[in-house]
Structures are given as C-alpha cells and as structure tokens.
Amino acid sequence: MTPTYLLVEPSHYEVSYSINPWMKPGVWSEHPEQHLAEARAAFTALKIALRDAGGEVRVTDGAPGLPDMVFPANAGIVLDRKALVASFRHPQRQGEEAVFKSVFERLQAEGVLDQVESLPAGMFQEGAGDCIWDRTRSLAWTGYGPRSSPEAPAHIARVFDIDIVRLELATEQFYHLDTCFCVLPHGEVFYYPAAFTKAGLGLIRDVVPADRLMEATADDAARFCVNAVAIDRTIVMAQPTARLKQRFAERGYMVKEVGLAPFILSGGGAYCMTLRLDLATRGHSAGVDQDLDPSEA
Ligand code: ARG
Numbered sequence: 001m002t003p004t005y006l007l008v009e010p011s012h013y014e015v016s017y018s019i020n021p022w023m024k025p026g027v028w029s030e031h032p033e034q035h036l037a038e039a040r041a042a043f044t045a046l047k048i049a050l051r052d053a054g055g056e057v058r059v060t061d062g063a064p065g066l067p068d069m070v071f072p073a074n075a076g077i078v079l080d081r082k083a084l085v086a087s088f089r090h091p092q093r094q095g096e097e098a099v100f101k102s103v104f105e106r107l108q109a110e111g112v113l114d115q116v117e118s119l120p121a122g123m124f125q126e127g128a129g130d131c132i133w134d135r136t137r138s139l140a141w142t143g144y145g146p147r148s149s150p151e152a153p154a155h156i157a158r159v160f161d162i163d164i165v166r167l168e169l170a171t172e173q174f175y176h177l178d179t180c181f182c183v184l185p186h187g188e189v190f191y192y193p194a195a196f197t198k199a200g201l202g203l204i205r206d207v208v209p210a211d212r213l214m215e216a217t218a219d220d221a222a223r224f225c226v227n228a229v230a231i232d233r234t235i236v237m238a239q240p241t242a243r244l245k246q247r248f249a250e251r252g253y254m255v256k257e258v259g260l261a262p263f264i265l266s267g268g269g270a271y272c273m274t275l276r277l278d279l280a281t282r283g284h285s286a287g288v289d290q291d292l293d294p295s296e297a
Pocket of ligand 1: 019020023068071073074093128129176178179266267268269271272
C-alpha cells in the first residue's frame with residue numbers, strides 16, 4: 001500500500017483571525033498577496049516532497065471563509081477506511097465540519113473509505129491533529145485539553161476498537177498533539193517535553209523505551225519540526241537546524257526540508273497540512289521494526 005495523503009489547496013488560505021498564539025493576522029494583512037503567493041509555492045513544494053518520498057497525494061479544494069481548511073489533519077480521524085469527522089472547539093473553524101464531511105463522503109463514493117461517522121453532540125475532537133496512530137505499538141496517542149475534549153480519547157477507542165494513550169496538553173502554544181509529538185515509522189518518538197503534563201510525560205516514558213525517545217528542543221518545536229510527516233526513512237518537515245538534521249541522520253533518517261513559513265504564521269506545519277487516508281490498525285505484528293513494511297508505517 002502506498003501511503004496516501006489528503007491535502008487542501010490553499011486558494012482561500014489567509015490568517016484572518018487568531019485562535020492559537022502563533023497566528024499573526026496583523027503580519028498577514030500587511031502583505032496578503034505576497035503571503036498567499038508564498039503559501040501556494042510552499043504548498044507545491046510540500047506536495048512534491050511527499051511524492052518524492054513515495055507518498056500519493058490527493059488534493060481537494062478549500063472553501064471561501066474557511067482559511068484553516070489547509071490543515072486537513074484536523075478534518076477527522078481516518079483508520080481502517082472509517083472517517084470520524086472532527087468537531088472544532090472554535091467557531092472560526094466549525095464551518096469546516098460540513099465541508100470535510102462531504103469530502104469524506106465523496107471519498108466513500110469513490111471507494112477509498114467505507115464509513116463516515118460523526119461525533120456525539122458536545123464533544124470536541126480535532127482529528128488526526130489530536131490522534132496519532134503508532135504502528136510499532138498498535139495504539140493511538142491522543143491529545144486533549146486546548147482543543148479536543150477530555151472524553152474524546154475514550155470515544156475514539158470505542159469507535160475504532162483500538163488501544164489509546166491519553167495525553168493532556170499543558171500549554172496553549174502546543175494546542176494539538178501533532179505540534180509536540182511525532183511517531184516515526186521505525187518506532188522512535190520525537191516529542192517536546194514541555195508541552196505535556198507530568199502525568200503525560202510519565203505515560204510517554206512508560207510506553208516508549210528510552211532509546212527510542214528523542215527530545216525536541218524549544219527551537220525545534222517553534223520551527224514546527226515536530227509537526228512532520230515521515231515515510232519510511234524520509235521525514236518531510238519545515239526548516240530544521242543543522243543539528244536536528246544530524247540527529248535524525250544518526251538514527252538513519254533523511255530530512256527533506258520544506259519552507260513552510262506562510263503556514264507557520266497560522267500555527268501549522270507539514271503534518272497539519274496532510275491527512276493520511278490509508279492507515280490500518282490490524283494485521284501487523286507490533287514492535288519489530290526490521291519487519292515493518294515501511295510503506296505502511
Ligand atoms: N490555525 C489552525 C488552528 O489554530 C492551525 C491548525 C494546525 N493544525 C494542526 N494539526 N496542528 O486550528
């Protein structure tokens with residue numbers, strides 16, 4: 001199976017409101033055309049990087065008035081050909097729910113998905129941004145707090161019949177799990193410790209052996225390098241430091257860097273801009289990285 005990613009074309013992208021501390025509508029509005037042109041170029045570069053790394057990319061249109069649709073990681077959780085459509089905490093993004101639901105229904109009609117489900121009323125859950133599948137350990141890491149509700153992880157476990165780990169996010173800066181936590185295809189976990197509570201850190205360190213844990217620095221996290229997409233041995237991410245590239249090289253990974261500044265202006269990086277559509281939770285033996293089929297990691 002080729003890893004398949006949904007991306008949203010940035011024609012309607014802008015930074016026109018602020019719902020996280022990185023968003024700078026004032027900076028955007030000084031040169032909106034220039035930022036949009038740069039966003040289009042960055043989007044194209046990301047698409048090419050994903051394809052070069054062996055991914056398949058499906059691009060869907062955005063919608064006017066819904067600039068953050070360019071972050072489809074938040075559109076829903078897709079596992080085993082089932083989509084659980086997101087429910088957004090902030091009114092600015094709630095209009096995306098119906099649009100993404102119809103995108104998933106179209107994917108169902110095309111035979112890419114089998115089922116499209118909605119969340120119970122009153123529960124917030126911001127998609128794969130707060131639910132990261134870990135193939136090595138056969139479980140999902142789920143984030144909650146700033147965006148997703150504390151009850152969302154248990155609901156995800158029921159809907160997909162999977163094991164989950166619940167991680168409370170401790171800061172507004174790292175408001176989605178994918179901004180501070182990244183699972184690599186061969187079992188390493190790259191994470192930014194300051195984004196988690198003491199209890200969350202304890203869980204991470206209980207589940208992942210120390211030699212598989214890689215700590216991100218504050219600078220790595222602020223560059224949105226934790227928000228990365230890894231395909232086998234290639235990690236696609238926003239511009240890292242030379243030191244970070246070196247650390248990944250020592251672990252056998254090649255970093256493919258993409259300039260994503262226009263999207264970081266909205267608090268998003270490479271992972272946020274993608275939604276993996278083909279993840280399967282069954283039929284793999286967990287933990288033995290040499291035996292992993294990298295294309296499914
Ligand atoms: N401006 C968007 C928001 O605040 C950025 C979302 C980034 N997505 C992510 N998965 N971290 O919701």
